[in-house]
Amino acid sequence: METIAGIKRFMDDNADGMIELQELLTSIPALAPENNGDGELKKANALKDWLIKRGFDNIDVYNAPDKRVTSGVRPSIVVTVQGLEKQAIWIMAHLDVVPPGDLSAWNTNPWQCVKKGSKLFGRGCEDNQQGLTSAVFAALYFVENNITPRYTIKLLFVADEENGSTYGVNWLIENTDLFNKEDYVIIPDGGDKNGVNIEIAEKNILWLRFHVLGKQAHGSRPDTGNNTYLASCDLALRINDFENKFNKTDSLFSPDYSTFQPTKHESNVEGVNIIPGEDIFYVDCRIIPTYTIEDVYAEVNKQCKIVEDKYGVKISYTSLQESESQQTSKDSKIVEILSSAIKKAHNQDTQCIGIGGGTVAGDLRRIGIDCAVWSTLDNIAHQPNEYCLIDNMVKDAVTLAVIFI
Ligand SMILES: [Zn+2]
Structure with a gap:
């Protein structure tokens, strides 16, 4: 217990240092070229310099090439603190x-970390600098106190998470041998107010774009046309009804069933008196992993055929995104390590959960690595006036350090 008290003292004493690191990181926008940004290099360099100044001496940078940014690279940083165990x-x-986003919705400059009471406001303060800062100070506890951690600490600060990770973790998976199947990964980039939910699974994701071709006609003469909007509506309802067909449930997830939701619809004709001869709509499917995406495709094909025959239209579809996920077992060692650290440090009981899907944890689980997504946060990522609660940042730093004692 003395060690845990020592860790708590260290983190309390270093709360100002955490705020300073947040100030530094917030002041350097790291936006992807998709968002008219110039990538992560400046921010990565500033972080690297900071880490070196604070005594970290095992730092590697991995540069994913990307011609769209001035430097030509999207850097990811790996910091190692050797442990007693491999x-x-x-x-x-x-x-x-x-x-x-809309600057007028912000009460402060998004590129300046502003402390107001118990909160730090600024773009990135929660997503993902809170987790980043907690991780850095958890490792710093061992470095500054000259204590060898039990397990080897690997901090990984990746590029390109917000736009699909092609130049981030997926590039690292494909182009380096950084990860071993025996490794465990904790991702403090998702969580709940109390920090007790450990995310271990994602639903399978399938996004479909349907293109319906029929025959345009005057609004008064449906007998001379093939109404594609009507066909689209019918198909959209049929696909939504998959929620009753693929009806197995899994209590890990909220909701605990597969969802098939028609979402976007493209504009078709200009006039109210025109029966559209072409229609395009989209469906977002989040599928309980007991079903495969192949299962869903088979049913989609069946329903397309029925609608084609009923309305005399031609339907084609393309997938915009599809991923089948692996689950980290509830009995995995990383779940046990993390939940026992939370219990020891804060006397809180945890629960395993699943989410709707589509995070970097899915990419790592697919190559066989057990991953836990967890942190204590208010979930205001991507919103105006994004903030981090200082207490959450300090609390999670304690938990992450306790893991390694
Ligand atoms: Zn994030």
């Missing part, structure tokens, strides 16, 4: 942020 536990956070 077992590595990674703590992964991302360097990039999303744009501030």
Whole structure:
């Protein structure tokens, strides 16, 4: 217990240092070229300099080439603190942020970390600098106190998380041998107010774009046309009804069933008196992993055929995104390590959960690595007036340090 008290003291004493690191990171926008940004290099360099100044001496930078940014690279940083055991536990956070959006909705400058009471406001303060800062100070506890951690600490600060990770973790997976199947990864980039939910699973994701071709006609003469909007509506309802067909549930998830939701619809004709001969709409499917995407495709094909015959239209579709996810077991060692650290440090009981899907944890689980997504946060990422609660940042730093004692 003395060690845990020592860790808590260290983190309390270093709360100002955490705020300073947040100030530094917030002042350097790391936006992807998709958002008219110039990437992560400046922010990565500033972080690297800071880490060196504070005594970290095992830092590697991995540069994913990307011609769209001035430097030509999207950097990810790996910081290693050798442990007594070879077992590595990674703590992964991302360097990039999303744009501030409507500036008039902000009460402060998004590119300046502003402390108001118990909160730090600024773009990136929660997503993902809170987790990044907690991870850095958890490791710093061992470095500054000259204590060898039990497991090898691997901090990973990646590029390109907000736009699909092609130049971030997916590039690292494909182009380096950084990760071993035996490694564990904690991703403090998602969580709940109390910091007790450990995310271990994602639903399978399938996004479809449907293109319906029929025959345009005057609004008064449906007998001479083939109404594609009507066909689209019918098909959209049929696909939504998959929620009753693929009806197995899994209590890990909220909601605990597969969802098939028609979402976007493209504009078709200009006039109210025109029956559209072409229609395009989209469906977002989040599928309980007991079903495969193949299962869903088979049913989609069946329903397309029925609608084609009923309305005399031609339907084609393309997938905009599809990913089948692996689950980290509830009995995985990383879940046990993390939940026992939370219990020891804060006397809180945890629960395992699943989410709707589509995070970097899915990419790592697909190559066989057990991952836990967890942190204590208010979930205001991507919103105006994004903030981090200082207490959450300090609390999670304690938990992450306790993991390694
Ligand atoms: Zn994030």
